[in-house]
Amino acid sequence: EDQVTQSPEALRLQEGESSSLNCSYTVSGLRGLFWYRQDPGKGPEFLFTLYSAGEEKEKERLKATLTKKESFLHITAPKPEDSATYLCAVQEGYGGSQGNLIFGKGTKLSVKP
């Protein structure tokens, strides 16, 4: 069973059409939830860290929120340059994998002009 599930797998938007990406998780004791953006053939670019339910972070057209079971990445009025794969990762607080990031499979976002 996946510990981090992202949906949808792919999302196509028109420029200016706002939407949300979902990341649900089932881990023991969340230490942190991380959002990354990855362009093809490049390394993931760090976007946000969220630590506790109710927390929100914003950066330009992106806003990340966190509940006890899931996180959302809201994209407001996206532009074509927002096209990328968005990865969600969680860090557990218990067990032998402390410090390891558990990645979801990502959401591939395409924004058409």
Place this chain on the structure above:
Amino acid sequence: DTEVTQTPKHLVMGMTNKKSLKCEQHMGHRAMYWYKQKAKKPPELMFVYSYEKLSINESVPSRFSPECPNSSLLNLHLHALQPEDSALYLCASSHALGLATEQFFGPGTRLTVL
């Protein structure tokens, strides 16, 4: 400065070659990581170094050999690789292991094994 650098950007090698991937960070981070990423998949953790000591080895074949010469450098030595080892190899660093701090990734090395 949140930059992690990796060299080379691209590498093509035969199955009998020996090569090395290099990674460097100057953020004062004490944890460094190697990941392998296949197309359309998330990164998979290979090795973790904490304070220059190997902390986590995720059952990676011995044809991959990591080395951490100092707190800023991380190498991955490659020998007798297989075509299925072709992938994007990512280096990352974070303040320390076990803390809920973000990892910063390098641009990656695209490895092709012929």
